[in-house]
Amino acid sequence: MNPDLDALKPYPFEKLAALKAGVTPSASSPIALSIGEPRHAPPAAVLDAMRRFEGEVARYPATAGLPELRDAIARWASRRYALPPGSLDPERHVLPVNGTREAIFAFVQAALDRTRPAKVAMPNPFYQIYEGATLLAGGEPVYLDCPPANGCLPDLDAVPADTWRDVQLVFVCSPGNPTGAVAPLAEYRKLIALADEHDFIIASDECYSELYLDEHQPPAGLLEACATMGRDDYRRCLVFHSLSKRSNLPGLRSGFVAGDAELIAPFKRYRTYHGCAMPLTTQQASIVAWGDEQHVRANRDAYRDKFAAVGEILAPVMDFPTPRASFYLWPAVPGGDDEAFARDLFAEEHVTVLPGRYMSRAGENGDPGAGRVRLALVAEVEATVEAAYRIRRFIERRA
Numbered sequence: 001m002n003p004d005l006d007a008l009k010p011y012p013f014e015k016l017a018a019l020k021a022g023v024t025p026s027a028s029s030p031i032a033l034s035i036g037e038p039r040h041a042p043p044a045a046v047l048d049a050m051r052r053f054e055g056e057v058a059r060y061p062a063t064a065g066l067p068e069l070r071d072a073i074a075r076w077a078s079r080r081y082a083l084p085p086g087s088l089d090p091e092r093h094v095l096p097v098n099g100t101r102e103a104i105f106a107f108v109q110a111a112l113d114r115t116r117p118a119k120v121a122m123p124n125p126f127y128q129i130y131e132g133a134t135l136l137a138g139g140e141p142v143y144l145d146c147p148p149a150n151g152c153l154p155d156l157d158a159v160p161a162d163t164w165r166d167v168q169l170v171f172v173c174s175p176g177n178p179t180g181a182v183a184p185l186a187e188y189r190k191l192i193a194l195a196d197e198h199d200f201i202i203a204s205d206e207c208y209s210e211l212y213l214d215e216h217q218p219p220a221g222l223l224e225a226c227a228t229m230g231r232d233d234y235r236r237c238l239v240f241h242s243l244s245k246r247s248n249l250p251g252l253r254s255g256f257v258a259g260d261a262e263l264i265a266p267f268k269r270y271r272t273y274h275g276c277a278m279p280l281t282t283q284q285a286s287i288v289a290w291g292d293e294q295h296v297r298a299n300r301d302a303y304r305d306k307f308a309a310v311g312e313i314l315a316p317v318m319d320f321p322t323p324r325a326s327f328y329l330w331p332a333v334p335g336g337d338d339e340a341f342a343r344d345l346f347a348e349e350h351v352t353v354l355p356g357r358y359m360s361r362a363g364e365n366g367d368p369g370a371g372r373v374r375l376a377l378v379a380e381v382e383a384t385v386e387a388a389y390r391i392r393r394f395i396e397r398r399a
Contacts, residue, residue, distance in 0.1 A: 007135040011128060012358035019343050025350040031387040033375045034352040036177065036327065038248040040302055040380075043295040046249065049285040056280035063272045065096035069283045072290040073256045077241070080209075081224035087232040088223070092261040095268055096278050096286070099253040100207045100240040101129050107238070107257070108133035108169065110270035111201060117166035123154055123173055125360035125369040127205065130171045142167065143361050145368045148321050152181035152330070156190055164198040175208040175219055175325030178359055178374035182212075182324045188225030195236045201263065204239045207255070210246040210296050212325040213304055219325050223259060234259040245327070246296055247289045254278060254286045303327050306377045306384045313388040317395040329375040330356070334395055336371040348397075349390035 010018075016034060064070070070090035078088050088094065097103035112118045112134075120134040124143035134141050142163060144154035153176075170191065174183035188204075195202050204222035212218055226234050242255035257264065271277070278286075307323055314320070320331035333341040338355035345351050353373040360369025377384050 002136070004136050004138065008132055009128075012354060015358045016342070016352070016354060019339060019355070020346055020352070023343060023347045025346055026348055028350040028390070030350045030352070031379065031383050031390070032352045033377070033379075033384075033387055034354045035378070036245075036376045037250055037378055038245055038327075039378050040248040040299055042248050043289060043292065045292060045295075046247065046252075046285045046289045049288045050281055053281045053284040056284065059280055061277040061280045061283065063268055063277045065278055066280070066283050066287075067091075069096055069278075069287050069290075070094045072287045073258065076290045077223065077239075077258055080218070081221050081227065083223060083227050084232055087227070088234075088258060089261070093234065093258055093264060095257045095264050095271070096283065097240075097255050097257055097271075098276055098278055099244060099250075100205060100242040100255045102253070102276060103240055103255060103257050104129050104171075104203065104205060105133040106271065106274060106276070107203065107267055108137045108139070110267050111263075112137040112139050112168055114138045119163070119167045120169045120171065121159070121163075121167050122171040123176065124363070125178055125356060126171070127173060127177050128359070130205075131361075134169075139168070141361075143363055145363065145365055146176070146179060146181065147368055152176060152179035152321055153183060153187065156187070156194065161198075164194060164200070167198060167200045169201045169203060170195070172202060172204040172222065174204070174206065174221075175211065177205075177208065177326060178328050178354075178356070178369075179321060179330045180208075180323040180326040180328050181321070182219045185220045185225050185228060188220065188222055189229060192225060192229065192231070192237065200236070202237050204237070206239050207242040208245050208326040209241065211300060211303055211327055213300075213307060213323060215297075215300065217324075233261070235262075236260060238263055243286060243289050246299070248295075248299060249289065252282055252285065254282050254289070302381065303377065306381050309381065309385050310375075310377060310388040313385070313392055317392050317399075327377045329377065330372055331375065332372050334398065338369075338371055338373050342373055345391065345394050349394050351387045351390050351394075353391075 074088045074090040118139040121142040122130040238259035244250040318331040356369035356372035
């Protein structure tokens with residue numbers, strides 16, 4: 001077997017299962033706030049499309065996807081990020097993929113040049129696929145701490161030039177997982193300038209982009225930053241988007257990669273050999289999803305209600321960054337031991353949360369995830385509010 005498999009760290013939910021092993025929870029009904037799996041209803045029109053095109057399973061799909069799907073994606077991205085008309089060419093700049101997780105992992109394998117130092121910079125804490133993909137591609141992770149003091153964003157100015165010299169790829173996650181932090185356009189522009197100077201690729205994971213709390217302030221994106229700089233070729237820049245969170249379709253495994261045509265073309269070639277073309281039924285359903293915003297606005301409304309209710313309940317007993325987007329809260333735990341907090345909360349209140357250190361790595365400045373937990377507000381509002389009351393009760397009992 002590939003010896004690089006031994007470099008992989010235990011996955012966060014593997015650690016969580018071990019933490020809970022042998023613990024007998026209270027008799028209360030279980031509520032899971034640990035996994036970022038949307039529980040809102042999928043759009044009915046998308047399900048109708050899947051039934052209407054179910055016969056398409058009898059045909060092989062092409063790696064590039066249907067022209068109609070690429071066109072729907074390009075039109076959505078151009079509207080959403082105010083891109084210059086025609087600058088995002090469906091033929092050259094867009095590639096449908098089976099969700100961002102699969103695409104991010106595959107892109108790292110295709111992108112890293114193993115004949116020279118291959119560092120991959122990523123936010124810390126982070127989505128574990130960034131690290132795992134890097135290790136299996138023979139790369140070296142570079143962890144950029146995202147402390148609350150810096151808005152839960154990395155301090156790009158603090159990265160030494162000799163570190164940038166060996167970086168081949170930089171991951172951005174905005175809105176952030178687990179922090180919900182949103183990178184401003186200025187941050188993207190700064191990173192683009194660094195990419196020009198040091199010749200690295202920017203991979204922007206934007207799968208939470210449509211879950212924002214202020215309807216009048218949608219999060220900025222990497223392609224949008226390119227457009228404001230007059231970079232219509234999107235040089236060195238790729239974005240990864242998904243229907244999982246936007247449209248409550250995590251099981252559809254549908255997303256896209258868009259950006260620099262000089263990166264899309266070889267990645268498409270890689271995927272042709274990889275054998276991961278999106279099923280035609282899924283493509284037809286995805287066309288419907290990307291073309292409708294009504295269900296997305298309703299989705300945001302539901303998350304706003306939950307954030308407001310949970311924030312009011314937990315603010316007196318927990319400190320957390322003011323959320324701007326995503327569906328996560330990132331609170332500090334009383335006492336500072338996130339593992340003990342998660343284990344005891346499960347035992348006493350039957351609520352599951354994810355210890356923050358399971359999503360981060362310790363460095364010379366400590367572990368930016370330690371002492372925090374991730375709360376995924378994905379369940380229906382009643383269950384989410386009930387979980388918040390149980391957490392508050394748990395904390396107040398120990399005060």
